[in-house]
Amino acid sequence: MSDIDKGLLEIIKGHAIGLTGEPTRETPIADLGIDSFSIVEIIYEVEEKLGVEVPFNANENPLGNMKTVGDLIDAVKKLAGKE
Amino acid sequence: MSRRVVVTGLGGLCATGADVSEFWANAKKGVCGISRRTLTAGEEFSITLPVAPIDGFEARLESLGREMSRADRFTQLAVAAADEAIADAGVDFAGGLGARTAAIIGTGIGGQTTFDTAYLAMLKHGKKPHPLSILKIIPNAPASHLSIRYGLKGPAFAISSACASGAHSIGVAADLIRHGSADAALAGASEALLTYGAMETWKAMHIMSDELCRPFSKNRKGLVIGEGAGVLVLEEYESAKKRGAKIYAEIAGFGMNADGKDMINPSADGAADAMKAALSTVGAADAAAVYINAHGTGTLLNDPTETKAIRAAFGADADKLIVSSTKSMHGHLLGAAGAIEAIATLKAMEGGVVPPTINYDEGDPACDLDYCPNEARARRIDLALSNSFAFGGLNAVLAFKKV
Structure with missing residues (x-):
């Protein structure tokens, strides 16, 4: 796993109040216990910690139909241009 | 319709008490909650003045639940006060009462701490404000959080009339019950303005005391700003009596x-x-x-x-x-x-x-x-x-x- 993947996973973990144990790329998003606004908070933290700009409009459902933490990490990386 | 309205629950906190019982014990003893403090913003801005702050509230935050980590201090204080008032009243919002309960929580300003933090980040550091800043700042945040927290679906809004916000909120909430728009209400107000920015702004008016607050005394020097919240549970008199509620007084x-x-x-x-x-x-x-x-x-x-x-x-x-x-x-x-x-x-x-x-x-x-x-x-x-x-x-x- 790359450093950026590890960093993203750590940020997601900080918001995953419903999760027992460590999140992996395979962990279903539904198990994280996060709500719709958590995504916005996660992206804000990504911008703060990784010093990147993540352009997105919440009205456009930019993260699509994500099922796993891996999907979320890939989507954020794509938005941040770190793919 | 004109019904009688009574107070059945009290919750509050301020410099002289973390709850009503401590507040009242100190009030009877004449305990002063005013002290000289230094408030800062970043590293280069600070102001030192007498204020009446609540110490140690941060330690209670976790017990208020996750949603309160997404709220400004003025909402956190209001929720702490409301939790206490509801427990004191022993009222149960399930079984239909929640649908007929109002949440009228006033404030003079709103989320000042969030305002200060966001503007310092933007103007000094060129950073973005937190995405929840607006939801933290809006004056109706306490009323909204309380309606969500307790499933209250009656009228809910904030009243802002500077130093009369609290009295207006309680009076208007009582009128809502009196005239049949609600059967019960959480009514009160919250304020948390002890930030560098707010205190510089208040100081600019030249009406603040540089020592204690001495109302009606010849040597009074002006006001000292405190922070805190108070919430009352109001109920229609007949239904409060029917459920055997403790009644403090009638409004x-x-x-x-x-x-x-x-x-x-x-x-x-x-x-x-x-x-x-x-x-x-x-x-x-x-x-x-x-x-x-x-x-x-x-x-x-x-x-x-x-x-x-x-x-x-x-x-x-x-x-x-x-x-x-x-x-x-x-x-x-x-x-x-x-x-x-x-x-x-x-x-x-x-x-x-x-x-x-x-x-x-x-x-x-x-x-x-x-x-x-x-x-x-x-x-x-x-x-x-x-x-x-x-x-x-x-x-x-x-x-x-x-x-």
Whole structure:
């Protein structure tokens, strides 16, 4: 796993109040216990910690139909241009 | 429809108490919550002044639940107060009452801490504000969070009328129940303005004391700003009685008006008219058993004006009743003043003890009522007023009567 993947996973973990144990790329998003606004908070933290700009409009459902933490990490990386 | 409205639960916190029981024990003892503090923003901005802060509240945050980590301090304080008031009332919002319960929580400003943090980040560091900043700042945040937290689906909004916000919120909530728009209400206010930015702004008005707050005293130097929240559970009288609720008092009168004259200078006529309006529905009372929790800010202008207004409203009875300003202890909670002071008023009625006006040194000929100086006094209280007079000339007076 790359450093950026590890960093993203750590940020997601900080918001995953419903999760027992460590999140992996395979962990279903539904198990994280996060709500719709958590995504916005996660992206804000990504911008703060990784010093990147993540352009997105919440009205456009930019993260699509994500099922796993891996999907979320890939989507954020794509938005941040770190793919 | 005109129904009777009673207070069945109290919750509050400020510099002199983390809950109502500590607040009231300290009020009876005349404990002063004012101290000189330094408030900072970043590394280069700071202000040192007397304030009345709540210490140690951060340690309680986790127990308030995750949603409160997404709220400004003024909402966190309101929720802590509401939790306590609901537990005190023993009210259950399930079974239909929640759908008929209002949440009217006022504030003078709103999420000042979030404002300061966001602007410091943007203007000094060129960073983005937190994405939840707006949801933290909006003055209706406490009302909204409480409606979500307790499943309350009646009328919910914030009232903002500077230093009268708390009294307006309680009075308007009582009117909603009185006229049938709700059967119960969480009513009160919250304020958390002890930030560098807010205090510099207040200091710019040149009305702040550089030492203690000494209401009605000749050597008064102005107001001292405090923080806190107060929330009351209000219920329609018959249903409260039916469920065997403990009843603190009836909200027997509510007077509100505007001076229509000046943004700063208060009007004795406006204040007197608001008191008269509050008294117009309460019936006869023995003046020796009347207590007025004064607005009593300790400013040059408020105290003699309020004294004159009390004389105008009560006539010769003004020399029989007793007045005090608890702001001398907990500071001026601004938007939340009327809420925490309503609690002081109701506890005074319950226990038959008038909380003192502390820091009173020398009498002022222009302030010539009995202000219960420096020491609490045992006194039967049948009727009590809580006065709130705001910048902008907005007046709100609550009248509580024993049931």
